[in-house]
Amino acid sequence: MFSIDWSIIQQSLPLLGQGALVTLKITVTAIALGMVIGTLLAVARVSVYAPMRWLSASYVNCFRSIPLVMVLLWFYLIVPHFLSSFFNLSPQTDVRLVSAIVAFTAFEAAYYAEIIRAGMRSVSSGQYSAALALGMTKSQTLTYVILPQAFRVMTPLLLTQGMILFQDTALVYIIGLADFFRTASNIGKTTGNEIDMVLFAGAGYFVVCFCVSVTVTMVKKRLKL
């Protein structure tokens, strides 16, 4: 009968904590920046300028058609070159974290853009008319009337997308970045407790995601959605 070796987990906690911090950094930055860029993309999608609409649509469609693992690897291979030539960094600088953050942000922005666009479309055209009739410009209308309503309706979806992103950060495994999962796996490999460590890591992700799920349900009830 298999039993978990708790002592090894206990000993690894400081290292796991560092890994968790990396996971958290990627998640939080990608959610925040992804939402900002996603909002800009969603607004560009309803722009009066056709090139803006095309640009936004191509970006979204492009990123939604490529597997995340590839985006991650791609940015890992490209961003370092780009950064080192741009900022004159030595080739030894570890840019894995930065490249992962850039990749996730770019990828998530496409998904957030679609969610926010759907939210904007759920606001009735009468709201646009009312805001415009009061003399607001198109950008004021979006900023003060349409987007706040879109975000409200979309809060559960945005939270869920954040939770998916949180799980997806484990994919940094392939670029060898020591996030929570990779750290657990590494420790397991060196001590021969890989199963214990990976199970424990899984439990960690489960607890966080479960909490977010419960929050989503509560938010839905609260907002009467």
Place this chain on the structure above:
Amino acid sequence: MINPTDEAMIIMENVSKWYGDFNVLSHCSTRIHKGEVVVVCGPSGSGKSTLIKTVNGLEPVQDGKIIVNGTEVTSKKTNLARLRSHVGMVFQHFELFPHLSIIHNLVLAQEKVLKRNREEAMEKGLMLLKRVGLEPQTDKYPSQLSGGQQQRVAIARALCMDPVAMLFDEPTSALDPEMINEVLDVMVELAYEGMTMMVVTHEMGFARKVANRVLFMETGVILEDSPKDKFFDNPATQRAKDFLANIIPH
């Protein structure tokens, strides 16, 4: 009642509009003077709502000229936002901003469009809420108010901008019957104060009470443009007679 002046507030000349092949408005011309109350009526689908929405440029037109308070709405060079900021509009479905409290519904455009400071905007907002009898609802949200109350807030919101004219697009059509009067009362009061008003409505009682003129529309054409008494007592077209016969008895 203040008598209308000769000064034109809204001028429409030969306004035409198509949705694809469908001719929604066909050579519509009229002139609304300052202080005048004009009721627009006609069967549904006749283009009344489209007509009133062309006045502040919410509906663009393909042909003709519209001038409001000296500004040419149909000119490409016109700053429409600026024009709209002093032409109030009230919609069938109220269109209050559901994410803002009542007072903030009234404050938003004053701050963002007229650049009034918060204090000034609040004061104006409260004054107008009081005027439509809704001061106690200041901090509530639109969904907590009845339809009639929401429409009165919508009127107050438009008045906050110190409009030179008010456009009403079927303001009582979405209301329960017992709430219609509270909205009409506010509008009647406004009319008596000399506000220039263009009102799309089926409320013929309101038209009889305060309108100076009635426009009767069908299939995108202004069939009649007559003084109120003439329209009700002796309509020029058979179509208007039929229309009145159908709605008046009820």
